[in-house]
Amino acid sequence: MSENPKRLITAIDTADPAQARRLIDAVAPSCGMVKFGLEYFMAQGPAGLRAAQGLEIFLDLKLHDIPNTVAGAVRSLLPLNVAMLTVHASGGAAMVAAAREAAEASSATRPRILAVTVLTSLDDAALAQTGVAGGASAQVLRLAKLALDAGADGLICSAHELQRLRETFGAGPLLVVPGIRPAGAALADQARVMTPQEAVRLGADYIVVGRPITEAANPGLAAAEIAAVIR
Ligand code: C5P
Secondary structure (H helix, E strand, O other): OOOOOOOEEEEOOOOOHHHHHHHHHHHHHHOOEEEEEHHHHHHHOHHHHHHHOOOEEEEEEEEOOOHHHHHHHHHHHHHHOOOEEEEEHHHOHHHHHHHHHHHHOOOOOOOEEEEEOOOOOOOHHHHHHOOOOOOHHHHHHHHHHHHHHOOOOEEEOOHHHHHHHHHHHOOOOEEEEOOEOOOOOOOOOOOOOEOHHHHHHOOOOEEEEOHHHHOOOOHHHHHHHHHHHOO
16 A cells, blocks of 8 residues: 555535535645535536535545446546546446446546445345345445456445455555544444544555544644544
8 A cells, every 4th residue: 555645535515615615625735635425416516526626526426327327427527527436336247347438438537436335324134125135244245346346446445344355355446434533533423433543554545534524613623633643
């Protein structure tokens, strides 16, 4: 894993572009990237990404549709020059491959395709209700292999999966990890969390942090403190 002082990604989970700008101004010195998700993109659309003010963008829309439609969505995103985007591995190998192929058509640096395996909101019982027996842990590995074999550049994963994913797939895949809490921070609704330094030690290329930064009295300082401990 290369030395990268900007492993921190701040999740800009708001629908308000002025709020997004304020946050991004504050965290810009400490972040390698900012993450926009469905909440922001549904409200502000492509033009809203200007709020990133030149910072690299991780667009977390978790695409999941037939391969032709996902490929079209990725092509439509190419002019936005996002650095990373997400698709659901459960859309199948052909869908992931279609996303990768569409990304290859980029005239600039192509967006990296990250696959989401099993949503951490699903426990084994909830997963069984969807027809997946055998538990979340086995399904994460199965979908990770499917996605990487189909051309995904990396995975979104929980910090608790990091070690096993690195052991299984080596140093190649980008591993991007949400559910991170600085030591002593409030957990909010994240049940299984890890500190930034622990996640990086276990092989995270990037950590995604939302509320511990965005709800801090001083978001710029909160981001700087996290960046400092993963340097
Ligand atoms: O506020 P918090 O640090 O929990 O935000 C983490 C970000 O990562 C949010 O944008 C959330 O949607 C996202 N995320 C997550 N857990 C996952 C996948 C994504 O917290 N398993």
